Amino acid sequence: MKKIKLITFDLDDTFWDINPVIISAERSTRDFLEGYIGKQEWGSMSDFLIFRKKLIETDPSFEWDIKGLRRAIYQKKILEAGYSQENSEELVNKCYKFFLKKRHEVTFYKNVFEAVEELSTSYSLGVLTNGNADINHFGIGKHFDFSISSYDVKSNKPEKGHFIAAKNKYDNLEYDEIIHIGDHPINDVKGALDLGINAIWFNGSNENWEEESIKEPLQFDDWSKITKLIESNDE
Numbered sequence: 491m492k493k494i495k496l497i498t499f500d501l502d503d504t505f506w507d508i509n510p511v512i513i514s515a516e517r518s519t520r521d522f523l524e525g526y527i528g529k530q531e532w533g534s535m536s537d538f539l540i541f542r543k544k545l546i547e548t549d550p551s552f553e554w555d556i557k558g559l560r561r562a563i564y565q566k567k568i569l570e571a572g573y574s575q576e577n578s579e580e581l582v583n584k585c586y587k588f589f590l591k592k593r594h595e596v597t598f599y600k601n602v603f604e605a606v607e608e609l610s611t612s613y614s615l616g617v618l619t620n621g622n623a624d625i626n627h628f629g630i631g632k633h634f635d636f637s638i639s640s641y642d643v644k645s646n647k648p649e650k651g652h653f654i655a656a657k658n659k660y661d662n663l664e665y666d667e668i669i670h671i672g673d674h675p676i677n678d679v680k681g682a683l684d685l686g687i688n689a690i691w692f693n694g695s696n697e698n699w700e701e702e703s704i705k706e707p708l709q710f711d712d713w714s715k716i717t718k719l720i721e722s723n724d725e
C-alpha cells in the first residue's frame with residue numbers, strides 16, 4: 491500500500507448488525523401507522539419486493555432513494571385507508587421520521603468507537619453508505635470529515651459514485667491513498683478495487699472468501715485489530 495491518507499467506512503453490517511434493527515424499526519413503524527389508520531394487511535417479503543420493483547419501473551430513482559421508497563410504501567397504505575393525497579403527506583412525514591429514529595437504534599460492534607477514535611489521529615475518515623443511517627447521529631460522528639449516501643450520488647456501491655465523490659473531497663488525493671473498509675465482498679471490496687482504492691474486508695463472522703475473480707483481500711473480524719492491520723501494511 492502507498493502512504494494512506496483517507497479511510498472510508500461502510501456502515502450497515504460493518505459498524506453494526508443491521509438486520510434486527512430494520513426488522514424492529516419496520517415492525518414498530520407499522521404499529522405506529524396503524525395507530526392512525528387501523529389494522530393493515532402488510533403482505534409478505536415477496537409482496538414488498540414486487541411493489542418495490544414496480545415503483546422502480548415507474549421511477550428508476552427508487553433504486554438508490556430508499557427514503558423515497560419507504561415513503562411511497564407508507565403513502566400507499568395511507569391512501570388505501572381512504573386519506574386524500576394531500577392529507578396523506580403529513581402522516582407519511584410522521585411515519586418516516588418515526589422509522590428513521592428507530593433505524594438509528596443500533597448496537598455498535600465491540601471496539602468500533604476505540605478503533606475510529608484511534609484511526610482519526612492518523613488519517614482522514616469518511617463514510618460511504620448505501621443505507622440511510624447518519625453517522626452524525628452518534629458521538630463518533632465528530633471523527634468523520636464527510637458521509638456520502640446513495641441519495642447523494644444517485645447510485646449504489648459497487649458503482650463508482652461514492653468512491654469518486656470521496657476522492658473529490660480533497661485536493662491532490664489519489665485513489666491508492668485511500669482504504670475503504672466494508673463487509674460486502676462486491677459492494678465494498680470490488681467497488682473500491684475497481685478504482686484502485688485499497689480494500690479491507692470486515693469479515694465479522696469469519697466467512698470464506700467466495701469471489702474467485704478477486705484476490706482475497708486483507709480482512710479482520712474484530713475492530714480491535716484494524717489499526718495494527720493498517721499500520722503493518724502502510725508504507
Ligand SMILES: [Mg+2]
Binds near residue numbers: 500501503672
Ligand atoms: Mg454493509
